[in-house]
Amino acid sequence: MSRGRGSRVRLPAPVLGLAVVALLFFALPLIGLLWRAPWSNAWGYLTEGDARAALRLSLICSLWATLLSVVFGVPLAWLLARVEFPGRGAVRALCTLSMVLPPVVGGVALFFALGRRGLVGQYLDRWFDVRLPFTTAGVVVAQTFVAMPFLIITVEAALRQLDQRVEDASRTLGASPWYTFRRVTLPAIRPALVAGAVLAWARALGEFGATITFAGNFPGTTQTMPLAVYLALESNPEQAIVLALLLIAISFAVLVGLRDRWFGRSDRSSTTVLA
Amino acid sequence: MTLSASLSLQLGTLDLQADLEVEPGELLALLGPNGAGKSSLLRCLGGLEPIVAGRIVIDDLVVDEPSTDTFVEPENRPIGFVFQNYLLFENMTVLENVAYGLRARKTPKADARRTARQWIERVGLSEYADQRPRSLSGGQAQRAALARALATNPRVLLLDEPLAALDAGTRSSVRRDLRRHLATFDGMRVLVTHDPVDAYALADRVAILDAGRIVQVGTLAEVTAHPRSRYVADLVGVNLVNGVVADGVLTTEAGAHVVIADAQPGPSFAVIRPPSISLVREKVARSSARNTWVGTIAEVDRLGDRVRVGIEGQLPLTAEITAAALDVLQLQPGDEIHASVKATDIEVYPA
Amino acid sequence: MLSVVGASCGSDEKGAAATSTGDVTVFAAASLTAAFTEIGDAFMAANPDAKVTFNFAASSELVTQIGEGAPADVFASADMGNMRKLTDAGNNATAPQVFATNSLAIIVNPGNPKGIVGVADLADENLILVVCAPEVPCGKYAAQIFESAGVTVTPKSLEENVKAVVSKVTLGEADAGIVYTTDVKAAGAKAAGVEIPADINVVAEYPIAVTKEAANVRGAQAFIDFVNGAQAQKILASCGFLAP
Numbered sequence: 001m002s003r004g005r006g007s008r009v010r011l012p013a014p015v016l017g018l019a020v021v022a023l024l025f026f027a028l029p030l031i032g033l034l035w036r037a038p039w040s041n042a043w044g045y046l047t048e049g050d051a052r053a054a055l056r057l058s059l060i061c062s063l064w065a066t067l068l069s070v071v072f073g074v075p076l077a078w079l080l081a082r083v084e085f086p087g088r089g090a091v092r093a094l095c096t097l098s099m100v101l102p103p104v105v106g107g108v109a110l111f112f113a114l115g116r117r118g119l120v121g122q123y124l125d126r127w128f129d130v131r132l133p134f135t136t137a138g139v140v141v142a143q144t145f146v147a148m149p150f151l152i153i154t155v156e157a158a159l160r161q162l163d164q165r166v167e168d169a170s171r172t173l174g175a176s177p178w179y180t181f182r183r184v185t186l187p188a189i190r191p192a193l194v195a196g197a198v199l200a201w202a203r204a205l206g207e208f209g210a211t212i213t214f215a216g217n218f219p220g221t222t223q224t225m226p227l228a229v230y231l232a233l234e235s236n237p238e239q240a241i242v243l244a245l246l247l248i249a250i251s252f253a254v255l256v257g258l259r260d261r262w263f264g265r266s267d268r269s270s271t272t273v274l275a
Numbered sequence: 276m277t278l279s280a281s282l283s284l285q286l287g288t289l290d291l292q293a294d295l296e297v298e299p300g301e302l303l304a305l306l307g308p309n310g311a312g313k314s315s316l317l318r319c320l321g322g323l324e325p326i327v328a329g330r331i332v333i334d335d336l337v338v339d340e341p342s343t344d345t346f347v348e349p350e351n352r353p354i355g356f357v358f359q360n361y362l363l364f365e366n367m368t369v370l371e372n373v374a375y376g377l378r379a380r381k382t383p384k385a386d387a388r389r390t391a392r393q394w395i396e397r398v399g400l401s402e403y404a405d406q407r408p409r410s411l412s413g414g415q416a417q418r419a420a421l422a423r424a425l426a427t428n429p430r431v432l433l434l435d436e437p438l439a440a441l442d443a444g445t446r447s448s449v450r451r452d453l454r455r456h457l458a459t460f461d462g463m464r465v466l467v468t469h470d471p472v473d474a475y476a477l478a479d480r481v482a483i484l485d486a487g488r489i490v491q492v493g494t495l496a497e498v499t500a501h502p503r504s505r506y507v508a509d510l511v512g513v514n515l516v517n518g519v520v521a522d523g524v525l526t527t528e529a530g531a532h533v534v535i536a537d538a539q540p541g542p543s544f545a546v547i548r549p550p551s552i553s554l555v556r557e558k559v560a561r562s563s564a565r566n567t568w569v570g571t572i573a574e575v576d577r578l579g580d581r582v583r584v585g586i587e588g589q590l591p592l593t594a595e596i597t598a599a600a601l602d603v604l605q606l607q608p609g610d611e612i613h614a615s616v617k618a619t620d621i622e623v624y625p626a
Numbered sequence: 627m628l629s630v631v632g633a634s635c636g637s638d639e640k641g642a643a644a645t646s647t648g649d650v651t652v653f654a655a656a657s658l659t660a661a662f663t664e665i666g667d668a669f670m671a672a673n674p675d676a677k678v679t680f681n682f683a684a685s686s687e688l689v690t691q692i693g694e695g696a697p698a699d700v701f702a703s704a705d706m707g708n709m710r711k712l713t714d715a716g717n718n719a720t721a722p723q724v725f726a727t728n729s730l731a732i733i734v735n736p737g738n739p740k741g742i743v744g745v746a747d748l749a750d751e752n753l754i755l756v757v758c759a760p761e762v763p764c765g766k767y768a769a770q771i772f773e774s775a776g777v778t779v780t781p782k783s784l785e786e787n788v789k790a791v792v793s794k795v796t797l798g799e800a801d802a803g804i805v806y807t808t809d810v811k812a813a814g815a816k817a818a819g820v821e822i823p824a825d826i827n828v829v830a831e832y833p834i835a836v837t838k839e840a841a842n843v844r845g846a847q848a849f850i851d852f853v854n855g856a857q858a859q860k861i862l863a864s865c866g867f868l869a870p
Contacts, residue, residue: 117798133799134782165362168323171349172356173376187366216783234686235761
């Protein structure tokens, strides 16, 4: 693919100025952290047992939360995009409620629903001996609660924009709605699905308020990186900075690595032939 | 073993009601102006929209009958559908597209691909089999869509304006190809088009759909010989007058009188060909033309050496005169004019 | 066993009049929430031109914030350790004074359904126990108590401030926690308390000082004097604090 002559875009100066300010807004805090980081002690802080446990827990829980968000969020997005039912607007608002709810409030709400004396939680405890607070599963629940709306919103928007006639074509060829979804709809929304999953993962990784309120804080079981950073800040700010930078580095690597490959168009033609 | 449909459907403000029957090996073209409901009717046959009342039967299988709550989903109907914009799956190769229907019906991958390759070869797209649809031209995409629809061996093939998305230059060659490919298909075919040339080239029979009703069915020759709708009359380029015949005179709803020769009494159509209309500036007292109507010139269209003159009045008409005559009479829009026709020059048939 | 009824702690005695003006910002340990709020109201009643605003959080968090330049006039800590962090950094303007002491207690659900009588009972692994994280004063004290008692416990969560421990118990999520005796009192009917014997208990000293960057030094000192005064001390006592 040859690069055309008109491929340079010129931004008007005021717009460029605003963009640079925004860029600095994001860059400066990071630079601040890098500047104050205790580089000589960094390795010691990173390899300390609790830090490694927190990192491992963060990665595992956030991936689980992302998986659950996809498994449950995509069907919900499909329902909201395709099926017309009374009160659909209210249902959509409900699903994205946790985005506007302060995370700690979300954590408390989860208590009332799934805690030991909660609406549903009490039966989980009594009948199945299942308790969510203070467990790693509780962390995943808290993270999924705040992360899923990001996926739902992204996927629902993509489904709405899809030309439904392609799905008509699929059905006239004998494909069941599920086969159509699998082979036509999903591939078509793949960029949005990936973007939504990455957003959900990022949100889950950084989740603090709901986690510490609902799941609690215990190294190895429920102490994720954000919690570890927060507590380290109390006693050893230097360690907090190092841990924070580690979390940032990992997120950065994932976001940069995924960007072009998966966010763009999924199909690349081998040749472009115009008869 | 036929496709028979007797259905009624509500589309916004349009109320559609149609009865039609298609025999195996037959291609019925649904012809009519835009907005007549042709595509909706086709979608109903395909199961993409339910009907409000009536019955659709394909080969003794009732696929849609609201009164008995019967509705067979499109994926369970023995149909193939070719869409106006082809709607090929962009995320699959041409081969995968054509094999899609077979795979969806649980045919093993290898068999499906083999059958797909055969079809691709039949429509002459072998060299594009492993490419994505967006590298195909319009005509090639149409062939791919056709192959995809036929690969599942349907009983009914439904085509929605298959040539509309093509530019005029490629349309005729693609039409020829389409005719060739359709000829080998022995099931029932229903084709929707707004272009009468498609109907002429491809159809065995034509059904004229206008404002939600089928106003005429027959071969194209039958239909154009005796138009029964404004649409067909415009198509053929004649004036169609509708009224009641009594005592050798046809009276229109507006009250205009048309003197005719040998016709049966009752509701009738009269066809007046534009070249048979004479235009005079002043009313002629004695002439063998039994019919003279007064009107105002609405528009004047020159087509080379001929001129079409549109006349408004109690009996709206389009007349055709020579350019020389136009210059002599110096006709302008807004002028009062008398149009006259001989009774023997008017063809009448029952409505 | 210590059962407590009544949610607020208060005193009707009026203190000596003092004239103080301006805004005073007080950063105080979370365990001082109920007491200091009331003391603040009393101070403002006695000094109508003054306004006291509070920031209650874990002492460790507060001292970090002050170190980063947060606008505090007064710092009241729940332990000497965090106050030492302030003085070591040279961020205090006056020498710290201990104005109250606190001891710790076991907080349990109302009615003590698990029948806990002492620290040894907390070793039960089936018990849902929550304590403060070791980084915060309450957590350090709890660890000291368990060591003194020779008991090993497996808490389910290490909360980052003592109020979080209280809420986990009052919400019914946890069976027991280690908190200050003042917190048990403040929880009122929502919780019950179990006394920890003095021989293994910790005496938490609460120091108070004016910060170096205080904007209203006079007002800050006036507040500290008020806290050490009779009226405030009565309020502290009624909340469960002990004399310095």
